[in-house]
Amino acid sequence: MPRAAERPESLAERIYARLKDDIFEFRLMPGDRFSEGEIAERMAASRTPVRQALHRLQREGFLDVHFRSGWQVRPLDFAQFDELYELRIVLELEAIRRLCQRPTDEHPPALQALARTWMVQKEDQLQDGAAVSRLDEAFHCQLLEAAGNREMARVHREVSEKIRILRRLDFTQPQRIDLTYAEHQQILDAILTRRSEEAQQLLKGHIEVSKAEVHSITLHKLYGARQRVEPMPE
Structure with missing residues (x-):
């Protein structure tokens, strides 16, 4: 039987967890920049759950978003x-x-x-x-x-x-x-x-x-x- 499609909220949660782990494990460094499209491609997901995950990390203080230049891991403060x-x-x-x-x-x-x-x-x-x-x-x-x-x-x-x-x-x-x-x-x-x-x-x-x-x-x-x-x- 084909695998059931992953629910959007579950996919957003998985992307959120992977990105946070990337930050804590230094795969994403303070100051690193990236776009939603790059994350969507790497996660094999649409931009909607990626955006949800990114905004959650932003609210928690791990990411900043910049008009025109995309996302950035927040520099060390x-x-x-x-x-x-x-x-x-x-x-x-x-x-x-x-x-x-x-x-x-x-x-x-x-x-x-x-x-x-x-x-x-x-x-x-x-x-x-x-x-x-x-x-x-x-x-x-x-x-x-x-x-x-x-x-x-x-x-x-x-x-x-x-x-x-x-x-x-x-x-x-x-x-x-x-x-x-x-x-x-x-x-x-x-x-x-x-x-x-x-x-x-x-x-x-x-x-x-x-x-x-x-x-x-x-x-x-x-x-x-x-x-x-x-x-x-x-």
């Missing part, structure tokens, strides 16, 4: 990234404060799951930068979820997605992977033993280091990251 990192710190410090105020015999399941992931021996630690980057983002998001405020967790997830492209670059160096495991272990140990002030100081320092790495990222590093991923799919 370091002032905005600084503000997003500051918002992360506010949310995560409050999450730690709430977690440390819980009764001493009560640990949320999410916190226990984090301990199983991060408080492991050296030989059991992952070394793939992309995998550790995903785990690192999940670590910080799960702290917010464990704290129990759904709106705080939602805002934190949105912030995390906006800075994901830079956090990925933070894990291209092996020493950053090792430090992340060590720092997460220290933060979790302080939370689990209700050392609130220490846990907050550790977490703030951990994020500040990541924030400092943002300022060391250059276009050269971005292009180097693109060389390490597969070519743009046809």
